[in-house]
Amino acid sequence: MPFSQLPPPLAEALRARGYDQPTPVQAAVLEPEAAGRDLIVSAQTGSGKTVAFGLALAPQILDADSVLPPPGAPLALVIAPTRELALQVGRELEWLYAGARLVSCVGGMDPSRERRALNGGAHVVVGTPGRLRDHLERGALDLSSLRAVVLDEADEMLDMGFREDLEEILDATPSTRRTLLFSATLPKPIVALAKRYATDALRLSTAGEERGHGDISYQAVAVAPADIERAVVNLLRVHQADTAMIFCATRENVRRLHASLLERGFDTVALSGEHSQNERNAALQALRDGRARICVATDVAARGIDLPQLSLVIHAELPRDAEILQHRSGRTGRAGNKGTAVLVVPFPRRRQVDGMLRGAKIKADWVPAPTPEDVRRGDRERLLAALLQPAEVDEEDVELGRRLAAERSAEELAAALVHAHRARLPAPEELLDGDAPHAAGPAGPRPGFADSAWFRMDVGRRQNADPRWLLPQLCRRGHVGRGEIGAIRIGADETLFEVAGASAARFLAALKRTAGPDGDDGSGVRIEPARPPTGGTGG
The missing domain is CATH 3.40.50.300 (P-loop containing nucleotide triphosphate hydrolases)
Known part of the structure; x- marks a missing residue:
């Protein structure tokens, strides 16, 4: 009708x-x-x-x-x-x-x-x-x-x-x-x-065969567990959305990420069950009038919110199931507007996320995490586009421009303008580069690894284990440097790795300090001592 x-x-x-x-x-x-x-x-x-x-x-x-x-x-x-x-x-x-x-x-x-x-x-x-x-x-x-x-x-x-x-x-x-x-x-x-x-x-x-919103493009970014927050920072900087919403699973994680983004210079508000109705109203008003561009929220706290200018949703912590993924992502791509939803996926959980996306009939593009150079490239393009736009100026602007031109060259003035613009932007984050670990060679053990100790992780090829994220996690969990990790041998469901003999006791002590009741540190990966693999002990 x-x-x-x-x-x-x-x-x-x-x-x-x-x-x-x-x-x-x-x-x-x-x-x-x-x-x-x-x-x-x-x-x-x-x-x-x-x-x-x-x-x-x-x-x-x-x-x-x-x-x-x-x-x-x-x-x-x-x-x-x-x-x-x-x-x-x-x-x-x-x-x-x-x-x-x-x-x-x-x-x-x-x-x-x-x-x-x-x-x-x-x-x-x-x-x-x-x-x-x-x-x-x-x-x-x-x-x-x-x-x-x-x-x-x-x-x-x-x-x-x-x-x-x-x-x-x-x-x-x-x-x-x-x-x-x-x-x-x-x-x-x-x-x-x-x-x-x-x-x-x-x-x-009227939802169609695809359960995801037709006006939402889905992306998934696989990162080392220790890199999640840094990846979120770079995603915010690359997209530069008018309004973005970041989802966390708990109030505590909302509080922590909100504080971290504020410290980095982002205009951010938070929504969780610990906020009063007045605080909630003030946060939403700040988003609507542009005083804040980013909202960090829990699933429940974000329900029912309508922000027409919201164009980016980041799942900093993965949703429990496909329905929550859909509800979260549905904050953007509304009323004919386009939106982007990005899942930040710890490497060990990539297979799980693939299954959730298949079950939800959502096609997501797996893309690399933005690097600082990606961020800077986007900054340059946006700055050039903004400065080359026709601008309305008044007589006072023109007079100030003449005074500056008399004191400095055009190149110096342009460089100062660029510097002033970039100084207002939060700095991009360096992600762990995950250089490939040292491989065993035919000449015998590397120096320091003759009396090495071996450990086991309960992830392997079936969990998408990869040296690029395993090595940074081992260094973080065991409070050691890259040079103190030797061979890494990835099996179907487990990974064996070698720690230099002089560092093994310190590595084990750090594991015990950071481990929870289940033996992991909250990342879902358990590490424990193991026997050397068959076929040699040296790295």
């Missing part, structure tokens, strides 16, 4: 906002077969789904003459997983249904003010599960006249533990109400929820 066939108030609102044609999800919910039916819609965040369900709700909100009835008990209820998403949905519906009375009920806002607003009547209520349940139990939320309920990002609400809240809210709605369930993915819990609360639901999918 083209927009011109919609109720006149909605068609006019869309025209005023510059909407010419419906997006795929909007077109799907407007098809004649979807009219009046319960819907299960698989659509990505940023695909225009808020406007889609807003349009689908028109028969339940407007009367036969396409006019809003007087406000009373709400006619439609929209439930979203986070405060940010609920408020964003509310803003969208406000312009779509001009003149409608819409009440938002979300955590972090004054509940007594929300109750007063509900008592004054509403056409649509938008809220988060916990706050809506609270108003329902207090008798402030009257669902007796409800004609439709929308569950937005239903998979995330279940992931966040809102099942009981949702069930209590849905159980309080009339059995005749229409149910619209929107979800990026449709795992078994979502299907079970729909089976219980939807009747003869029509399933619509």
